[in-house]
Amino acid sequence: MKKLYLRLLASAIVAMTAITSASAQLLPNAYFNIDWQLGMPVSNDFADKTSGWGMNFEGGYFLTDAITIGGFLNFQTNFKNLPRQTLDLKDGSALTTSQKHALFQLPFGVAGRYNWLTESVFQPYVGMKLGASYAQISSYYYVYKQYVNTWGFYLQPEVGVSIFPRPDMRFGFHAAFYYSYSTNSGSLLTYHLDGINNFGFRVGISF
């Protein structure tokens, strides 16, 4: 966890360095977010433990005072510990072992927002992200890792707020709640994943 925080901090420092060299908004009519992400899988028995191993990167352009369009990429890893159990692998083989499951998601695509109060300190918005999602489902047991790579369509509505202590500088903070769904499916050992749902929370910097 320390490493993640260090990287997050490094990203923030990099961004702040860039900001200090700018006198105002970095790019006219643009915004950027770098967030730490907490993800809670829903309806997912494979790896259902809430995890803070995630980050979100997003940028967009103000088409109007209220509407932005841009791109995003985020990632998230969730885990689950499974005690020793016997798995009937259906091909005549069986495996008894303890496991750790990991679900890694990396969606990316386009992001759109509708913003309010864009001249104020608190600037709320609703948004939608659409794109592709790469997900790797993995089982770790003994010294082995068995995994499957999957791809799917990604959809993610969110509500959030950008907080700019000085709106004219457009450098501040960002917080958002989101729900995501992707069509990724795959089978591993005796487990099957058919669609991935998450609730989550993001907090980070906005500029």
Added chain:
Amino acid sequence: MKAKQFFSLALLGAVVGFGSCQKEPSTSSLRDEFLVYTAYDMEADFDAVETYYIPDSILVIGAPAVDPQGNKKANYWNDADALRLIETVVAELTAYGYTRITDPALRTEVDAGIQLSYVEERAYFVGYNDPYWWGYYPYYWAPDYWGAGWGGWYYPFSVYYGYTTGSLLTEMVDLNATNRADNKLPVLWNSYVSGLLRGGNQPVIDEAVQGLQQAFKQSPYLKK
């Protein structure tokens, strides 16, 4: 210029952030527990297997011993611990209805041979497409141990496993097999118990016993 600076720095930040974006779980605790894998020939008729012979030693897969003439020869493990493991297999087979033949002179006359091997210091992979890993071990349970004329070995079922150090292998071979022109000896059932080392060089015998018992427990099709 400022925009260029910004993009360079933002890109650097993204690279730093993505450097290890996929988090791996800690697996150290997983190595402290044994694993049991079993597989069998789903077309095998275990009801036809009445008698079996099991050697009084466990083959040790590792650095081979060398005889006075400098020839490599097999290492066998046959102390009290090895005997305990062999007796565990015997007890499980007896409970499943098989009859043990103990006369070595009759070992080629039984329905099945049971062979135990312990991987002491090598890791090899056995897979359906390349099952002849024992080719690296000319001193592995030689097919002619079970009688003259056997032309090698084969698994009639898929096996995908890396046999790691500290693993105990048990195989049941079909000594009644007559359906192959090349006389290869089929393995009807195998088990793989791994994770038996706990920081030392010797396997934890209690866990090996539990592992063998689990191997039979998860193979109910062996029961007569």
